[in-house]
């Protein structure tokens with residue numbers, strides 16, 4: 404699939420919401436998907452009870468993405484029995500069999516360590532809905548605010564690509580122009596504190612994505 408030409412509008416996911424009022428303000432900025440971190444070591448981690456409140460507050464057309472890092476089948480099933488997530492994001496070393504076990508579309512995240520064999524990693528997940536490319540930082544599975552070299556984003560991929568890692572209103576336009584990815588996933592670059600988003604920064608992010616899409620359409 405030519406990831407650069409197969410869509411006209413860059414999708415926006417904001418990840419790591421923890422408070423309902425803040426979540427609703429972010430949703431109203433015009434994002435496509437909101438992410439909830441079920442990784443207990445993250446400063447943005449939510450309990451199942453909190454996630455139920457957050458997800459129930461969302462409008463019916465906003466995607467609700469659950470982020471897991473090497474969580475067991477039982478843990479994920481237990482979350483899904485309470486929280487109506489629409490998409491899963493696997494940010495650890497999960498196998499395709501593990502990711503497919505829940506009957507939901509999923510994004511497999513890959514951390515772009517030097518020498519990482521992305522083509523083989525994507526081929527190992529033939530039924531993924533998409534792939535998320537993030538920066539590699541030793542010892543931390545994600546949400547680091549670090550950027551990787553966008554030259555490493557492939558022009559062709561078997562599934563839509565989400566770009567992550569250190570994105571903000573300041574650099575997202577350049578990222579889109581350079582990579583033409585299907586979507587962007589942003590956490591730390593739009594925060595006032597871990598789990599609390601800065602609404603002005605989210606607005607600026609959405610405006611920067613729209614401007615980049617407009618510039619691409621008029622090329």
Ligand SMILES: O=C(O)c1ccccc1N[C@@H]1O[C@H](COP(=O)(O)O)[C@@H](O)[C@H]1O
Pocket residue numbers: 418419438440442445446447470472494535537544545546547548549567568569570588589590591592
């Ligand atoms: O957000 C977290 O705390 C987190 C924890 C563990 C794995 C992934 C996590 N977040 C994801 O990391 C990337 C990049 O985030 P950032 O914009 O650089 O802060 C993004 O996909 C988040 O969904």
